[in-house]
Amino acid sequence: MSGRLCRWIDDAIAEILRRDSTYFERFPLVFPVSEGLPAESENGLSSSSHTETAEILATTVSQCRARGATIRQDVSARDPVADMILKTALAGRRPLSEICLHADELDLMSCIRVDYREGTTRRGSRYFVRRDGSIPVVLVNAIGAPLDPWSQLIADRSHDLRIIIVESQCADLFNGGMRRYVDLGSDVEEIYSALSRERIGQFSVLGWCSGGRAATELAVRGADQVSFLVLVSPSFCGAAGVGPQLTGFESGIGQMCTTVRQNPAAANFFVRSIEKLAQSGDWARNLHDPIKRGAALFKLPAKRRAGALVASMLDCEFLRNYAARDLSDSEYQIHEALKRVAAPILLITGDHDNIVNSEYVSSVLDVWGNDVTLAEISGAGHYAQDLQYAHLTSLIDRFLNGTFPSSNERVAVRSIGKSTISKSSK
Structure with a gap:
């Protein structure tokens, strides 16, 4: 003990x-x-x-x-x-898992080379499949973000997940960046192409941030194949029936993408200052207030991961491509998709997420989801798969093994969706 x-x-x-x-x-x-x-x-x-x-x-x-x-x-x-x-x-x-104590020391590429097999889809996209593990799980990362925030899950040999990672044709899997515009449907097709090549029948899906829409679409198209859908701080802006409640980050990114689509030359201006949108924590102002100081700290990512979400926009061409994807994703009817998800859903949020509005996302799943379990991790921001890895994997492990996750001093778990609103009322 x-x-x-x-x-x-x-x-x-x-x-x-x-x-x-x-x-x-x-x-x-x-x-x-x-x-x-x-x-x-x-x-x-x-x-x-x-x-x-x-x-x-x-x-x-x-x-x-x-x-x-x-x-x-x-x-x-x-x-x-x-x-x-x-x-x-x-x-x-x-x-x-001892890996939690050495997160910033992990060499992601070395882990991939040793523990994963590489393949290619029919269109030539790379994919990687973990050699061990008996529970197939497709990992859908944030659009254009590097894989780095998932290093612990990828490197951890103690879990039984057979992780499957498919590189989108829009971005480099390890460095991130939106090298071209690819729509959500194309990403989903590439994932199914990899699954077909690997002859994987039943699988679960794990999606994070802006990858939440593609993860949901995977669950819709594979209704007979997808066992469970796990969403970690998904970005579901624009869902019908729930009032818009954007964070400063979402609002800023949305306005920027609209401007860049209308005036592509504006990308030159935004690229110089875009990284500031993902930052939080004015320590000088909060020195004497421990409550505000704690809230500001909990919003921060690990310093090493600070650039992960903006890697897709740190180049003028990247930003233009991201703006195009942002528009097409906004037209995806996430509320209609959630109604059609047959698999049980686990929604994992952080109570101090300043990238997506956790309360709004929970409301979206409550109104439109069917069988949904909500787990909120206290002291967590947007990067629970990194900073709160042990808590997140405990939730996922129990959920994928058919056991309802339990609350503890750091995690509050409850049922939403179908448990509170009947299908007929949606």
Whole structure:
């Protein structure tokens, strides 16, 4: 138990330091005192006994101090960052893959060469299939983004997923970038071409961000083949029946794409400043407010992944191609597609996502989805497959094995969609 607990605490610390390696140098962690811990949690903080919780608190404080953090303890502590670490420790009742503790050291290309087979579709697109694993899962990345944010899932040898990755003809799989315009339908056809070549019958689909629409279309076209659909922070702007609730990132990207389509020369202006749209966290302004400071930190990706979502737009030609794809994707009737998905859906969101509006996406699935399980990870932004990898894979593992995922101190799970609104009322 002690070794396992320490690894989970290290994983939580990594969530902080991978976002900002200087956080402990600049800000203290304020934990509650053991005497002030409730016998039973009022906010989902602990399902353990008071004695066990106090022991976990002591271990957490000791380990954070050993990692260089300045520790304060207060009976009325309200520090979301310290709270996240403690909740992770309390939730960590199962073994943790060691890969989580070395995420920024992974060599994705080496992992692919060793653990995956390469093939080509009829049109010449590359695809990669994991050699091991008994559960086929098609991974659909964000449009034009490099594969890097998925490094842990791809490199992890402890899970039983047979990952299948198909390169879109619009982008380089490893470097990202929109080298040409390709519509959603073409991406889906390439994936089915790879599946046909590999003679894969039943499979599940895992889609992230702007790849959520293609992932959904895969599930619609393969109604008899797709066992489960997992959506991680999908971008479903424009769904009917749900009021538009865009984040600043979505609004900015949408306005930029509209301008570039109307005036292609405008791409020159936008490329110089576009990376700022994916950033968050004004530390100078939030120095003395731990609540705001925590919220700003949780929105950030790992520093190494900061450019992943904008890699598709960091060149004038890339941006023009992205704007064309943005238009065609906006015309895809996601609400109609979701109605037709027969497979159970797992929606995974972060409570501090500043790229897509998690509340809006949840509402879309609630109104238009059928059999939907919503899992919200606290302290997570848009990159749960990276910073909260252990929590995400625990959810996916249980879901793909037919077990309803359970809530814990970091994850809130509930049923939406068909469980609350009948098909006939949609």
